[in-house]
Amino acid sequence: xxxxxKLLGLLVALTAASGTFAQQEVVLKISEGMPMITLALPExxxxxxxxxxxxxxxxxxxxxxxxxxxxxxxxPLPKEHYGYIRPLDLDKIFFKDWDSVQARLLVTxxxxxxxxxxxxxxxxxxxxxxxxxxxxxxQTEKNGLRLVAHKMADELLKLHGEKPLFTxxxxxxxxxxxxxxxxxxxxxxxxxxxxxxxxxxDYMPAWSPDQRTIAFTSYRGFTAGxxxxxxxxGTETPVATKGTSYSAAFxxxxxxxxxxxxxxxxxxxxxxxxxxxxxxxxxxTFNAATETAPSWSPTGxxxxxxxxxxxxxxxxxxxxxxxxxxxxxxxFGGNYHDAPAWAPTxxxxxxxxxxxxxFDIYVLNLRTNQITKLTENNVRNxxxxxxPDGRHVVxxxxxxxxxQIYTVxxxxxxxRKLTDRGENKLPxxxx
Numbered sequence: 158x159x160x161x162x163k164l165l166g167l168l169v170a171l172t173a174a175s176g177t178f179a180q181q182e183v184v185l186k187i188s189e190g191m192p193m194i195t196l197a198l199p200e201x202x203x204x205x206x207x208x209x210x211x212x213x214x215x216x217x218x219x220x221x222x223x224x225x226x227x228x229x230x231x232x233p234l235p236k237e238h239y240g241y242i243r244p245l246d247l248d249k250i251f252f253k254d255w256d257s258v259q260a261r262l263l264v265t266x267x268x269x270x271x272x273x274x275x276x277x278x279x280x281x282x283x284x285x286x287x288x289x290x291x292x293x294x295x296q297t298e299k300n301g302l303r304l305v306a307h308k309m310a311d312e313l314l315k316l317h318g319e320k321p322l323f324t325x326x327x328x329x330x331x332x333x334x335x336x337x338x339x340x341x342x343x344x345x346x347x348x349x350x351x352x353x354x355x356x357x358x359d360y361m362p363a364w365s366p367d368q369r370t371i372a373f374t375s376y377r378g379f380t381a382g383x384x385x386x387x388x389x390x391g392t393e394t395p396v397a398t399k400g401t402s403y404s405a406a407f408x409x410x411x412x413x414x415x416x417x418x419x420x421x422x423x424x425x426x427x428x429x430x431x432x433x434x435x436x437x438x439x440x441x442t443f444n445a446a447t448e449t450a451p452s453w454s455p456t457g458x459x460x461x462x463x464x465x466x467x468x469x470x471x472x473x474x475x476x477x478x479x480x481x482x483x484x485x486x487x488x489f490g491g492n493y494h495d496a497p498a499w500a501p502t503x504x505x506x507x508x509x510x511x512x513x514x515x516f517d518i519y520v521l522n523l524r525t526n527q528i529t530k531l532t533e534n535n536v537r538n539x540x541x542x543x544x545p546d547g548r549h550v551v552x553x554x555x556x557x558x559x560x561q562i563y564t565v566x567x568x569x570x571x572x573r574k575l576t577d578r579g580e581n582k583l584p585x586x587x588x
Contacts, residue, residue: 193232194261196313197284198222199245201266201277213275213299214268217306221264223345224310224323229548229566231313234260252287260284264313274298279309281316290316303347320502320545325587327542327551328352328362328371329562333579339373339386344544344586346562346575352388363405364587372396372405372414383416396431397438400424404450408457408479409501409588415441415451415460428462430479441481452499452506453479461487461497461506474508474521487521496540501588502547505567507531509539518552520567531569542586551575553582 198221201214225231242254247265255263263282268275280292293312295305307323314322326341333340334351337358342349353359358376365372371386382398383405400420407414414431421427421440428441428451442448446466453460458479465472472495474488488494493511500506504523509516518531518541531550532538538554544564551564562576562584575581 193230194317195234195259196225196231196262196264197234197239197255197258197260198225198264199239201268202245202247204267204269207270209299210268210270210275213270213277213302214266216302217266217268217277217309220303220306221309224307225313227345227549227571228310228314228322229571230317230319231262234258250282252282252284255282255284262290262313262316264309271296275302275305277305281312303343307343314546322544322546322549325545326364326368327562327575327584327586328364329553329576329581329584330360330362331576331579331581333581339371340581341371341388342575344564345573349576349578352386353393361403361405361583362585363407364585365407366409366411366588368587372407372416374403374405383414396433396436397429401426406451406453408453409455410457413457413479415453417449417451428460428481439481441477442484443481450496452497454499455501455503461499463495463497474506476523487523489526498541498543498550500543500547501545505547507541507543507550509541518550518565520550529568531565531567532572533569540583542584543588544586545588551584551586553584 201218203210203214222233225233238258241258261284263284266279268277274296276296278294281290283290291312293309297305310323311321323344325344328339328341330337331340336356337360338351339353339359339362340349340351359373361374363372369387369389373384374381375384381401381403383396383402385394385396397416397418400418402416402418405414405416412433414433416429417426418429419426425445426447426449428448429438430441431438444466446464448462448464450463451460459476460479461474461476463472464475467473471492473486474494474497475484476487477484491510494508496509498507506521508519510519515535516537516539518538520529520531534556536555538552541550541552543550548567549564553560554563560580560582561574562581564573
């Protein structure tokens with residue numbers, strides 16, 4: 158069995174083995190800019206004392222703690238605060254103890270080994286309200302412990318009314334095995350798994366909304382064409398091979414695929430949209446300029462794209478309606494703006510801008526026209542893509558010398574390096 162099939166099988170098995178014992182759906186919401194929610198995450202209780210259970214408890218706790226820190230929604234309670242209260246008793250929660258150290262939420266966990274498998278149960282409590290909110294139960298093999306932690310972290314996000322983040326994937330291009338091939342990895346860079354095995358140049362991956370399919374560009378023969386790869390079935394389907402076709406983007410409902418192609422008679426690159434059910438293709442732009450990098454708005458009613466219609470070598474970001482009408486310029490100032498990425502939850506567009514021979518990632522708020530600079534390291538930063546919650550951006554950069562993949566928060570904080578083997582580029586985050 159190939160590594161990818163094992164990984165997907167683990168996800169299906171773990172989902173089937175998990176259980177929920179919450180009484181009702183609860184949403185705990187705070188606004189962006191408000192103080193973070195203080196969360197107590199004491200060491201998990203190990204039943205039976207087996208070394209495997211102890212190691213599993215430590216790994217799940219460590220990964221969950223890193224996930225919690227990444228949110229910038231929850232603030233983990235400092236470890237030294239646990240010394241001020243009595244030891245955790247899973248049979249009776251002393252809420253006043255946790256309230257005395259300013260915890261608003263309490264997450265408990267219990268781990269045991271059962272026939273070579275690890276069982277993990279966890280509960281989340283509202284300390285102020287002295288109430289039990291939700292509980293989860295999982296059984297997994299040792300290689301599924303990180304996924305268990307990520308799923309529990311997503312439960313915390315759900316309480317906050319957010320989309321899942323920690324079980325999402327990032328597709329990217331890597332030459333770590335010799336050729337440029339498509340890979341996927343966890344949001345934090347773990348579990349990198351090869352998806353394509355074509356031994357040719359495969360690049361520009363783009364996720365479908367259901368996270369089952371990756372559109373990508375592949376050089377076969379003398380031109381680049383677009384293909385769809387079902388990562389569960391391992392099948393590939395050609396969708397646009399006339400002319401040179403590349404830079405695909407699925408619409409939010411998954412019904413259309415926008416892409417750039419030279420298939421028109423003029424031979425220059427224009428934006429097209431394909432109905433994936435009927436396979437009918439509609440040309441959206443009719444300009445002598447080169448027009449590339451389409452990105453859908455969250456509603457699916459608009460597209461951002463790059464065009465050099467103001468002059469060769471001076472690309473700019475434009476917007477248009479999904480049918481190709483109402484074309485207007487979005488970027489302003491400067492002479493090089495490229496690779497727009499529309500945030501899935503807002504009116505923000507990330508893009509690349511060149512200033513003084515360096516390429517940095519910026520974010521444009523389309524409502525206020527405010528621009529935020531996310532990177533500032535005098536190197537080449539490129540191809541941004543948003544996380545599903547619109548709070549993080551993944552991109553490629555040669556900060557370390559070779560081109561690697563990084564994430565950064567929406568305000569430029571918390572830079573993280575995700576890859577280090579070979580060269581890695583063109584990341585695309587599931588939405």
